[in-house]
Amino acid sequence: MKIGTLGAGTIAQAIARHAIRHGHEVVLSNSRGPASLAPLARDLGARAAAATPAEAVAADLVVLAVGWPQVPDVAAQLPSLDGTVVIDATNQFDSPSPNAKIADLGDLTGSEYVASLLPGARVVKAFNALFAQFIAPDPRHEAGRQVLFLAGDDADAKNTVKGLASQFGFAPVDLGTLREGGRLIQLGGPLSGLHALKQD
Numbered sequence: 480m481k482i483g484t485l486g487a488g489t490i491a492q493a494i495a496r497h498a499i500r501h502g503h504e505v506v507l508s509n510s511r512g513p514a515s516l517a518p519l520a521r522d523l524g525a526r527a528a529a530a531t532p533a534e535a536v537a538a539d540l541v542v543l544a545v546g547w548p549q550v551p552d553v554a555a556q557l558p559s560l561d562g563t564v565v566i567d568a569t570n571q572f573d574s575p576s577p578n579a580k581i582a583d584l585g586d587l588t589g590s591e592y593v594a595s596l597l598p599g600a601r602v603v604k605a606f607n608a609l610f611a612q613f614i615a616p617d618p619r620h621e622a623g624r625q626v627l628f629l630a631g632d633d634a635d636a637k638n639t640v641k642g643l644a645s646q647f648g649f650a651p652v653d654l655g656t657l658r659e660g661g662r663l664i665q666l667g668g669p670l671s672g673l674h675a676l677k678q679d
């Protein structure tokens with residue numbers, strides 16, 4: 480697959496490294512432009528490239544990994560996403576400050592809000608509930624595979640993400656819809672930050 484990233488920081492890079500290790504291509508993007516990502520792309524090797532956000536979403540699958548306050552800004556730059564699978568790895572911190580609060584979205588879960596900003600996208604919430612240090616390394620441990628919770632409204636899109644996560648070595652666990660499962664794994668939910676291993 481070709482995987483596009485919106486954001487090229489800690490989480491995008493962790494997912495990019497897994498993807499490249501398993502033979503996928505990665506197109507990274509940020510707000511400062513492809514030239515700012517050239518050293519990172521070089522470090523990631525021949526299967527990595529840098530582009531604008533609008534170019535990155537032409538990939539087969541897209542990873543949204545920007546800070547929550549930047550989500551509307553990045554969404555506004557994108558062409559319509561006609562069925563593209565978007566992994567929403569964001570957590571709805573209302574600011575980058577250490578005193579950040581959970582953004583108030585009324586009745587919506589975080590990923591329902593994200594989906595409302597990305598018309599046509601098939602949004603799957605995943606990778607948000609794990610701290611980066613549990614995403615970056617090989618998720619296969621002696622005691623079991625790192626559990627990766629996910630949620631989404633489109634079964635095919637979830638299968639795509641489950642397949643990718645399994646290939647990386649995670650143990651994907653489908654929690655249902657963006658409304659029900661998304662609520663469990665989003666910031667403030669009971670499974671947010673829960674790090675578990677699944678024995679095979």
Ligand SMILES: NC(=O)c1ccc[n+]([C@@H]2O[C@H](COP(=O)([O-])OP(=O)(O)OC[C@H]3O[C@@H](n4cnc5c(N)ncnc54)[C@H](OP(=O)(O)O)[C@@H]3O)[C@@H](O)[C@H]2O)c1
Pocket residue numbers: 485486487488489490491508509510511532543544545546547549552553568569570571572606607608609610611612
């Ligand atoms: N770190 C964790 O442990 C962790 C774990 C799970 C989920 N998350 C969530 O994942 C998301 C990303 O976290 P992170 O730790 O990877 O953050 P990060 O390291 O700060 O990376 C954020 C990236 O977004 C880019 N960016 C900012 N504004 C943008 C815009 N308008 N358009 C495109 N790119 C933009 C930044 O690059 P420029 O500033 O150069 O544009 C940067 O590459 C957050 O929502 C976070 O809550 C984090």
